Amino acid sequence: MQGASRTALATEAPGHPAVLASAEALDDLDELTIVARAQNGDVHAFEWLLSTHEGGVFRLAFRMLDDYAEAEDIVQETFIAARRGLPDLAAPQAFTPWLYRAATNKCFNNLRSRRRHPAAPDSFDDEPVPGGSHGASAVGEAELRNQWDARGGGICQDPALRYEAEAQMQALACLVRAVPAGPRACWLLRDVHEFSYTEIAAIVRLPESTVRGRIARTRRILAEGMEPWR
Amino acid sequence: MAMNEGQPRLGCGRIIDDVWESIDRPASIHERTCRDCQSARAALEHLEAVTRSMRDRDRSDPALRPSRRVRAAILMVARAEIRRSRRVPLGTTPRGTIDISEQALTGLIRFAASTLPGVRARRCTIAGTREPQTSPAGPPSTAAVDGEDVRITLTVALSSQVRIPATVTLLRERVGTIVQAQTGITMQQIDIGVEDLYDV
Known part of the structure; x- marks a missing residue:
């Protein structure tokens, strides 16, 4: 409202469920249309994008930083920056890599900040991190899983098989933590988040050949590390 | 290694x-x-x-999702920032001016467009006919909009099943009618841009 004498009319209309729900469901639309609407300031469209991508951004940040609270901070900072930057996004079809680029950069900045405060060192490009980036990290993830399992959310299957599968996933998560941050991001984006090599090259701003090399070396490290489980 | x-x-x-x-x-x-x-x-x-x-x-x-608190904080910031958009005056009463936010008006225009089968509204910009033309993808103008002199530019995706010229004509009529009925604004110019076709 611009002044005390002015009366606002239907200020919330764009985001009012009664208005939009009566016309169409966003789930029926293509993502390009939803991104365009979010660029145009449609809160409903932005909320749809948030619902669709918040989990993926969180999981990337969690595997990069190995810290639940810091991963939540990355999600919050990434989406607030994305909403502000959306009107300037020239290629709406590149929204998802653009979003993950912002998140990946924020993770790198967070890790660089850790390196300046060496209580929690994390290798960036070359040297593997012995035993993972944080000593307590495996415990943190295990605790999260135990909380979920205690609520009855676990997958129901043979306990011995389930234990072995869980142990293998924990071992892989531990190995991933020991990979330097740059290659780790490339591997996560390819093998976990399933971006193409071209998209990853755009996300991390590196030549595609470098990205391919980093991912191949990371796969080799991880495959060798998983040998005892075969 | x-x-x-x-x-x-x-x-x-x-x-x-x-x-x-x-x-x-x-x-x-x-x-x-x-x-x-x-x-x-x-x-x-x-x-x-x-x-x-x-x-x-x-x-x-x-357990590997952000908490609802994070989502609520993001949406609170988004809504607060979007509310600061320009306003379009609709009329004057003895108690003051009645206006509508530009975001509310573009929302109404998208709604009007989506009432037509085969039309998906994307971006919409609102300007006066005397203002320089701006792209829907470009930065929004900050100048106040004159409610007597409104021009909109709407980009849409159309179903590959519809006839484009007839649909665009219908769309222009539908948007003009609904906006006039809901706000009293008679738009001076409605520019429609078809930027994509989608398969049903």
């Missing part, structure tokens, strides 16, 4: 990437006879299986 930029190679000279790329296919003649390739393939297949399990488990794991 050193993380140099060269592709890692197996003892037989093949690069790991080639083995990975063919992991979904049956082993080649070379792979059936090469111990290096057999070993690498078995190790990578195992890694791929555990990675897939971890990926699927993580996606459905509610």
Whole structure:
């Protein structure tokens, strides 16, 4: 409202469920249309994008930083920056890599900040991190899983098989933590988040050949590390 | 292992990437006879299986999602910032001016467009007919809009099943009618841009 004498009319209309729900469901639309609407300031469209991508951004940040609270901070900072930057996004079809680029950069900045405060060192490009980036990290993830399992959310299957599968996933998560941050991001984006090599090259701003090399070396490290489980 | 930029190679000279790329296919003649390739393939297949399990488990794991507090904080900031958009005056009463936010008006226009089958409204900009033309993708103007002199530019995606000229004519009429009925604004110009076709 611009002044005390002015009366606002239907200020919330764009985001009012009664208005939009009566016309169409966003789930029926293509993502390009939803991104365009979010660029145009449609809160409903932005909320749809948030619902669709918040989990993926969180999981990337969690595997990069190995810290639940810091991963939540990355999600919050990434989406607030994305909403502000959306009107300037020239290629709406590149929204998802653009979003993950912002998140990946924020993770790198967070890790660089850790390196300046060496209580929690994390290798960036070359040297593997012995035993993972944080000593307590495996415990943190295990605790999260135990909380979920205690609520009855676990997958129901043979306990011995389930234990072995869980142990293998924990071992892989531990190995991933020991990979330097740059290659780790490339591997996560390819093998976990399933971006193409071209998209990853755009996300991390590196030549595609470098990205391919980093991912191949990371796969080799991880495959060798998983040998005892075969 | 050193993380140099060269592709890692197996003892037989093949690069790991080639083995990975063919992991979904049956082993080649070379792979059936090469111990290096057999070993690498078995190790990578195992890694791929555990990675897939971890990926699927993580996606459905509610413990690996941000809390509702984070989502609420993001949306609170988004709504607060969007509310600061320009306003369009609708009329004057003895108690003051009645106006509508530009975001509310563009929302109404998108709603009007979506009442037509085969039309998906995308971006909409509102300006006066005397203001310079701006692209819907460009930065929004900050100047106040004159309610007597409103021009809109709307971009849409159309179903590949509809006839474009007839649909655009209908769309222009529908938007003008609904906006006039809901706000009293008679738009001076309605520009429609068809930027995409979608299959049903």
